[in-house]
Amino acid sequence: MSVSERTSRRHLRVAIVGWGAIARRVVALLAERGRGEIAFVAVAVRDTAASRPDLPASARLIAEPGDLTGLDIDLVVEAAGRASVEPWGQAALSAGRDFVVSSTSAFCDDALMARLVASADHTGAQIVVPPGAMGGIDALAAAATLCLDTVEHTIVKPPAAWRGTAAETLVDLDGLNRAAIFFSGTARQAADRFPQNANVAVISALAGIGLDRTRVSLCADPAASRNGHRIAAGGAFGRLDISIDNEPLATNPKSSEMTALSLVRLLENRVRALVR
Incomplete structure (x- = not known):
């Protein structure tokens, strides 16, 4: 890997699924912390016509998992609820993009988890489970x-x-x-x-x-x-x-504040020279 390729990894392009309390808090915290190298390029919502004045300027609204096709993104963060995990996870993993799961209750369905793991194995992508509200x-x-x-x-x-x-x-x-x-x-x-x-x-x-x-x-x-x-x-x-x-x-x-903080840490670790 060349030096230029290594340097390019210090920027992160993210699609986030959902624009509820957790997603908005994560984006706001990263903005407050001056993390300009983490760009939210897409936000998936059900109604793209609704007004969302707090949306990141860099983000375009998308509504369907298929809308991920062709987007220049590094990973997809799910923060929209259990029903969103499989369709958006399959779309992200099939495209070779890592998929971060917040609504982990979806994994109570063993068959669903097996399908997502199979997709990740096929493309070399990863399913990432953040620690959420828990420490240790x-x-x-x-x-x-x-x-x-x-x-x-x-x-x-x-x-x-x-x-x-x-x-x-x-x-x-x-x-x-x-x-x-x-x-x-x-x-x-x-x-x-x-x-x-x-x-x-x-x-x-x-x-x-x-x-x-x-x-x-x-x-x-x-x-x-x-x-x-x-x-x-x-x-x-x-x-x-x-x-x-x-x-x-x-x-x-x-939900706990720590749930949002754990996602902030996860994203920042993707661009840090020292991962902690």
Whole structure:
């Protein structure tokens, strides 16, 4: 590889799928940080006619996965919800572009994940799963190199973060006066039933012992002001305990600020000389 080819890699051209709270926060943070070498060249939305004054000046609106064809992009970032993962993932990976998945609850469908992995294998592209709202995922993934016996993931959020989800049928969110665990099951079950709140359960499961062996508890706590995650894991490596309390996104309390920050880090690492 020539010096000029190496230098050219310090610029990144990105297509982002979705223009919701996470996507807007990521783009705004990168602009604030002066990351001009990261250009958003396309934003995929359902309605391209709607006014979006906060859209990056460099971005064109697209509506269909086929619109990626011919675009000069390096990778595609999905931030639009579970239903968008397969069509946009197939389009990106088939074109040899790396695909970053935010809506990891889509991977509760083993067949879908297998299809995307097959497409990535065929073209040499990669499916990238960011750590999302969780910290320490690198340590959990490293620990899984040896035998992992148990991984338990507890998600604790204020009642407001669970409104509009199946939690409303399992616990009286308005009447809580103390923390209540309203769901216990596997990571697959948690993410499948609570895709907006428990995406991160898939991330810890993929890093560790899988969707059906990772145990997840969901908790509504009226005393909580942040979105909390606790991971406890044990195995041949020793013992791991991770705890993080995230500020919710100002425009979407179901998501954490850290979800956007992890995407910012991922994109910045693509252009940094020193990856951290």
